[in-house]
Amino acid sequence: MFEQFFSQDYMVAFLNSIIRMSTPLIFCAIGALIADHAGTMNMALEGIMLSASFAAVYFSALTSSMWGGIIGALFGGCIISSLLAYFHLFKKSDLIITGIALNTFASGGTSYLLFLTTGEKTTSRLLRSLQAPQVNIPYIQDIPILGEVLSGHNVLTYSSFICIIIVYVLIFKSRFGLRVRAVGHNPNAANSIGLNVRKIKFRALLISGAFASLGGAFMSMGYLSYFARDMIAGRGYIGLAAATLASGKPFGTLLAALGFGTANAFSITLATMNLNADLVAMLPYAATILGLVLISARKLAIEKGKTKLVNKIMEEKKL
Numbered sequence: 639m640f641e642q643f644f645s646q647d648y649m650v651a652f653l654n655s656i657i658r659m660s661t662p663l664i665f666c667a668i669g670a671l672i673a674d675h676a677g678t679m680n681m682a683l684e685g686i687m688l689s690a691s692f693a694a695v696y697f698s699a700l701t702s703s704m705w706g707g708i709i710g711a712l713f714g715g716c717i718i719s720s721l722l723a724y725f726h727l728f729k730k731s732d733l734i735i736t737g738i739a740l741n742t743f744a745s746g747g748t749s750y751l752l753f754l755t756t757g758e759k760t761t762s763r764l765l766r767s768l769q770a771p772q773v774n775i776p777y778i779q780d781i782p783i784l785g786e787v788l789s790g791h792n793v794l795t796y797s798s799f800i801c802i803i804i805v806y807v808l809i810f811k812s813r814f815g816l817r818v819r820a821v822g823h824n825p826n827a828a829n830s831i832g833l834n835v836r837k838i839k840f841r842a843l844l845i846s847g848a849f850a851s852l853g854g855a856f857m858s859m860g861y862l863s864y865f866a867r868d869m870i871a872g873r874g875y876i877g878l879a880a881a882t883l884a885s886g887k888p889f890g891t892l893l894a895a896l897g898f899g900t901a902n903a904f905s906i907t908l909a910t911m912n913l914n915a916d917l918v919a920m921l922p923y924a925a926t927i928l929g930l931v932l933i934s935a936r937k938l939a940i941e942k943g944k945t946k947l948v949n950k951i952m953e954e955k956k957l
Contacts, residue, residue: 652907653787657795658861659906662687662870664798665853665879667895668805669846671888674881675809676842677822681737682722684874685744686847690715692748695865696755698767704859707768712848718744719847723840743872749867760771762858762865770794770859792860794852799892801849805886806846818842833874848873862919883932 659784666683679933680686690711701728718740725731756764778843779789809815817838820828825835852943853873858865876898901924 648907650783650786650890652903654791655888655903655906656900657787657791659902661792661895662853662856662873663877663880663895663898663902664892665856666802666850666874667880667884667891668801668876668888669848669850669853670806671884671886672809672818672842672849673846674886675815675822676818676839677825677914678726678839678843679733679737680719680722680843680846680878681734682740682744682847682852682874683737683850683878684870684872685717685737685741686850687854687857687874688741688744688868688872688943689860690851691869692751692758692762692865694855694922695762695765695767695858696751698859699765702766702768704768704770706851707859708770708855710750711859715854716722716844716847717853719843719850720840723843727840727843729835738760745868747915752865757882762868765864767864768859769863770856792855792856796860797852798856801852802888804891805849809888814841814884842942850877853877901931 666687669682669686670680693714694711696709697713698704698707700706722733722736723739725736726733744798749765752762756762758764772790773793773796775785775789779785807815809818817828817833820859821833821835821838821842828838829835854870857869857873862869877895880894881891883894
């Protein structure tokens with residue numbers, strides 16, 4: 639049964655699928671990364687991506703333009719992100735509860751808007767939306783096997799890898815990034831030197847939502863060519879786990895997102911082999927849980943190491 643998996647055609651399709659499945663996770667994870675550096679957590683990533691997916695299809699059909707869809711996705715996702723920032727930073731609502739509420743709101747809201755605009759309750763196939771174009775990389779596309787894996791992907795897929803570099807520069811090489819990290823590390827100290835902590839966190843959450851929105855746009859303009867009800871299917875939470883696993887490092891976030899993308903691609907590959915459907919569908923979420931367990935174990939080991947070091951110093955002082 640698994641012999642076909644190791645054939646050249648199957649492996650090329652599998653590697654190609656990893657890149658495609660990782661794209662929305664990369665966008666979402668770097669969005670979570672920015673919020674994390676600001677000392678907060680964007681718990682509304684699921685709702686942001688879902689709202690962006692619907693807005694991308696709607697505005698693309700409305701304007702008959704791919705760019706109209708991308709701008710619409712940014713608009714739709716940033717609405718949810720700004721609501722999270724407003725309620726949490728200005729109204730002092732609980733971050734996790736607010737995030738879950740907005741995710742639920744996005745799920746119901748997009749379904750309702752889908753019915754209003756198309757009369758359908760499940761997909762937007764009646765809307766004539768556009769897809770983001772595929773890009774063939776010169777020279778690389780002519781290389782056997784490698785060209786099939788790396789070339790011919792959606793323009794948003796390549797944009798996700800470029801965004802990793804952009805986020806690295808933004809967080810670690812810019813004045814704004816320095817302020818974000820200062821606020822996230824010690825908000826009281828940042829406030830004492832004149833930084834507007836609430837304003838910086840608000841901007842960080844908006845930027846976080848913008849990157850996650852691109853992941854939502856990919857889902858309905860790249861991964862699929864239409865919007866489907868609840869199509870994000872937990873990717874917002876998986877992206878959040880990927881950013882947490884990377885401990886604030888952009889390139890580590892990329893690797894974590896690729897790891898979860900591999901789990902997604904593997905589950906789809908196994909589904910073609912007539913295995914138990916429920917077991918196969920569970921794999922990406924099982925990988926997420928395993929990742930979170932590894933994070934907890936690592937943090938526990940670090941805390942134990944610190945405790946041992948403190949105890950050793952105290953014993954040496956007694957001697």
